[in-house]
Amino acid sequence: MRQIFTSPRLENVEGVAALLREAGIEVRVTNGRSYQGGRRREFSYSDNDSPQPAVWVVKSDDQPRARELLREAGLIDTTRGSANSYALPSFRSEEPIAASDPAKRRALMVKIALLGGIASIMVMAVMRLLTSETTPQLASPPFDGKVAATLQPVAQAVFASEIGSARFPVLCLAVDGRPAPARVIDALSKAGGPALLPSSHCERIADSERGSRHPGTGQEAIFLEVSGFRPSAADAGVIEFSAYHHQMYGSYKTLEVKRIGNQWKVTRVIRHVAMQG
Template structure:
């Protein structure tokens, strides 16, 4: 394993670990949350008070290390390999650097306190010189009505051609059989033999046989063809019905539950 990221904030470490996990890299969080899931109470950005157990992300598999480091480098979370410092510096070196930083930090703290004192004194002087006259009342704000929500553009409904539903094919063919009552009927759905469920769902008059068109070769039967079901997915649409001896029809249909209703000729149909 190798450490690729560390931070005083445990949330940053967990975010980097999640990023690497999403990339398919197995990682381990060192010095993570306690069993209760709370943030560590000794959290501090002060390098002098930094805990020894800083949360860190380790890549488990060696083959994933180059890819993980590349991901962090592209996101600016890892310096270039030339400028990068090893994660295993001796403890003595770290201590020396911390000791050197303490005088500079103390000096900055003193300067900050002096600047704060100067600001407080300046504010006190301005307060004593302020005119006793009351400030003019602010102009009343005019209530503005919120802008109306944008109106969505109305687009044309898209209509698609799909396979004729089995229940719809059975409904149309059954209606033709009730009207014509042939001795033999030959049915096609979308130019092919109907599925077995279509023939089983049909209402067939007595003394009438219904066969798939391929089984009617050489037989004198009433040809019925149901095809080209056009719909926008709303449960209604138009379907073509061809019956031997009749003009082709384009019918408007609508589904209510599991039942199909035939509404009549479709608009624009001849």
């Protein structure tokens, strides 16, 4: 354990300790608040010889990173002598911050608080990014026959097996009653073929004389939707598929899906009802 920072002002020491803890560095504060009443140690010009509050880094491996953080924050100057000597980083202003100058004290605390806030925001942003980039590949229990949210790779596998038989210039995709995610459409579009769009881009028309359309181009369109996913295991289940052009033209299937190797696939058609009037 090595001392990394010291100051006659306890607020400064506690602020530095909070900054280092935010960065995941284990520290200890000495000569700080009383353990009995939480009283802080008041600074006085008459007690220069008394021990000052200090921050200590517990793990030696964290010392270089701790010094770097304090240097970046403008809180310490680091000086080194010979290769075998070590000089303790010291507070950049060796003169204590006087109690009669609260502006300096407030500025320092605001600076430390801002640094801690920025570090917290960056951590949350990284966690959010990692979460958004993670796509569940396996179903979650309980496997009791109830409908669950359709996994993205399951929806993609069903669409891939059905779009070849949908002979329309525009295919409008939906998953669980909502427009298909962009990732699914992008992955399927790489294989070429008809235009693939989220269902929200198309107009659902029941009139058999007209049929569903893509408003932007006026081309005929068919709505393809997967829903009603019922997992029977982490890597297996059944799902419903529907294709709808108008009230007299549609197809409805119940499909068995399984994860084989690293990919979900349609393994069996359990039920199929079609109307093509």
